Amino acid sequence: MKWYFKVIAMLALVANIVSCKKDDMKYSDADVSAVENLYAPTDGKAVKLLSSSSAALYFEWESALVADGGAAQYEVVFDKLNGDFSKPLYTVTSDNNGNSNGANISHKILNQVAAKAGIEPGASGDISWSVYSIRGMKRVLSKVKKNLNIKTLEGFADIPDELFITGEGAENGTTIAQAIPFKLVGNGEYEIFTKLEAGKKYIFTDRKSADGRVFYSEDQTKIKEAETGSNTVAKTAVYRIRIDFNVSTITYSEIKSMGVYFSPSGAVVLDLPYQGKGIWSATGVINFKQESWGRDQRYKFQMETVKAGKAETVQLGTQTGTDSPPNSSSAPSYYFVRILPNLSQWDDKWKFVDAVDGRPTKISMILQGDKDYTHAVVPN
Template sequence: MKKKITGLMSLIAILLILAGCSESYELQTGFDAPQALVSPAQNQLIAIDLENGTTTKFEWEKSISHHGGVVLYEVVFDKENGDFTNQIFKTVSNGGGGDAWLSLTPKQLIALAKLANIGVDSEGVVKWKVIASQGGERKEVEEVRTLKLKRPAGIGEIPAELFAYGSGFEVKTIETAMKFKKIEDGVFEIFASVSNGEIKFCNAATGNKVFYILGSNNKLVEADNESGIAMTGTGNAYRIVVDFNLLTVKTTEIKAIQMIRTWQYNLGNLTYIGNHKFEVKNIALPYYHDWGYPEERYRFWVTTNQGQEIWGSYHNDQMNASNIPGLVAFNVQPDGSQPATYYNIYNLADIPSPGQNGDWTGMYKLPKGSENKHANVIIDMSTTGAYKHFVTIID
């Protein structure tokens, strides 16, 4: 009996201890809102400098937590005449919301300026405040400050993609806009017809768009609306290169393309047929046994308003090695076993070939069994994949 009473007393003691522990671990909340904002100063002007600027620090007095819990902070921004019911931007502070300050980069300030409808090379005002929270309870700093932002001329962010359309371009509407080929970071290229009129460049074909125009110094800047660049064109195909690193737009007219066997015989003239393609139909393919054996090598001579270019393959002057590292030479007439890159097209001025005979670099060979037959030839400078050409024997 004594053992039973002792066991019962022990159980009661354990339950009392657990009850006491439960009471001591109740969540204790309570905090004071930050009393004031610290920086930037009221109505301070920040001239956004994308090239040399540093981060801007938004700082406020730290909240006091009554029970030592973590207080989190959120910073909200609105337009000059806004009341924060439809704020234009909000974000947690640094440290995942735990720090009593927020840093914004020049690029982020550009994005904020756009949301406030501050135009390129213009000045405008935003307002900001801080909201503190703990355990679901939210308290706002009573102080609200305004901040002047001066947005620079130029580009806030280099686009990942680029599209074109307009009255002076091959396609006229945003619904049919043509996408550029990205040839390196910040540099885009396209082959399309250009006539007198306007070309609009933008970073997207759907959704929110940023348009780009040439500013007063003839450098690319972001437009405030759906604006374009006035162009003068002949209706021929042009190579357009938009360089966001140099902030330039360069156009080169493609006046003529000849398919030249060896370095002297013109097999045919290709004309632009639209959608980035040049074509010649039903050309004869005589090999001309100049050296006592058939000569089947060829490449393309391109006449532009800047002079002559040669478009050809990656082969060296002996066609036994590649002038582009990693590509495989193919020194016989293509018969279906050639590498997939064989018909790729390159501007030979872009491929170093030191010590080689320029009359013979970048050659292709006509298809096996094509002597004295006819062919259709297409050069495809589409913006998806590599630039290529095709030789189709038709008899």
């Protein structure tokens, strides 16, 4: 009879497993109601999009009900004016990782939605929006939808994944395989530090091949796309070039100088001449400042620029907020650089190692698009 008890036990185990699975499914598959009211923005609201990274529009709706008394999650969906949301143009998870019945949606995302709806850059057009309520595997679309009139940004709908500079006026010449990369510094935003030759043509392209897209600017303000476009500058100089494809803008800042800023002195104590391809470097002697508590060795970098004819001072400092000198076990990130939003004497600085004090030291600033912005300090 042992076989009999074994069969009974096995059946009981299977029944228990099935019961547990059913209990799990009760949570994930609990019925959820459709959202019945969309509160904001109001139907037909007209919105003029702004290029500011903080510009956003708030969407809000009535909470859905869940059969087990739990909470629903939500997604905002966008479609063309008369679309049925079966293939939405864009989907945005609500705030608080989908748990909020509201969503703060940036103007840059709304600009992408408008582009997918066929609204031309700088033009106005209408889109529709609604909300999915979600619980586990169940998703229910609201029967309510509202329209939104959008005045778009003058940006690109198809933003390049990479960007390079090449041409007679560029540092690496016309060989496309040697095109110099930009650095991606934000969503659709690129930056490069490079030298340009006056009167010689160069282009921006999205790939190192002859079939890449070509971007250019006629006025050094707006970026355009055309197969035959090209750029020139009036002055041979080192430039910081920033391109924002979200709003089709380009800015040039001439880099007049780069130097080591010694915080105890509140001044640049070593000029770093430009060496090419985003590198400034020099060898010099840095003497630490004697204080009652010891030798002060704090430093960062400073560059003098001219943007739109206006002189501007910019500092470069640490990414890590360090307050100690490096040692043999310090990570490469100790030397990583960021461009600081404000000028100061003491903030966002590094500390030299003791071996730098009074000895010839090679210091380099490296701002290249295919790696982290960084710097190097090598005592001789």
